Amino acid sequence: MATCVLVHVHSQSQELMKFTAQKDDRVKKINEQIRSKNKVPVKNQKLLLGSKTLNPEKKLSHYWLDPSTTIHLTLKVVEPSDEELEVFLKEMDRGRKYPFHIRPTSSVSQAKEVIKAITGVLPEAQIVSCNGKKLEDGKIMFDYCIEKGSIFFLSSFCIGG
Template structure:
């Protein structure tokens, strides 16, 4: 299988170079960029000339099918910092719900502090999930593609055995 060298240009970061194959999906390039820049895949736009590459498509669908060097341009779309009214569902308190007003730019740590104010459960003992994914400290709400009206679920660490 033929391979190609991807060179990604951006105004904000130094050149990124890595190998790919024609059968790789564009998302593989997006993930590589995310690992280098911490820009979420949803906030990236990759351009091949004037053509926007879609994450679910293979490189070969853009005519990249032989040993070649492809030059891509990375554009970063700043997520809107809209307010997201979310409901927090407590698993330990008969499913009690609390309305939280967070922003797309809110960190998970900030959200956990909000949760502590309404539930008295400390951030250290909180396990917060949304759409089946555990929210990790060091990330922001936009990293999880959380939308207004989403449900956050709160459970607590169980100590003992």
């Protein structure tokens, strides 16, 4: 039978988070629980046990934790870089591929304006997706885990379905 442990996660900007976990759970399971509670993406989380950074791929048991005690972890939020990234646009109807640059903090509206400059397709006529998700106005590139080399797919609305 797996041993259940109580995990407390402390953070400067968030209230105390409490979770239960099994000693055979991977650290990334706690990362996912934190993401679901406070919307901090897993890749921006750094969990510390004392001064030791926990590896998301390791099991809690790797850190030789006493199951009779509460595990106190510290969450550090690592802000994403805002450097310009080279990404690609692929037009689905013409099969053309274009390189362009975008920042993780750029809005979807800004990205659609860049796409308009490249293709001539008006933003309201664009259907753009990346990493399997349709880009929605009001969001930023960071919300879609855009990274160097990401491919944006452009298609247009069809009249008559």
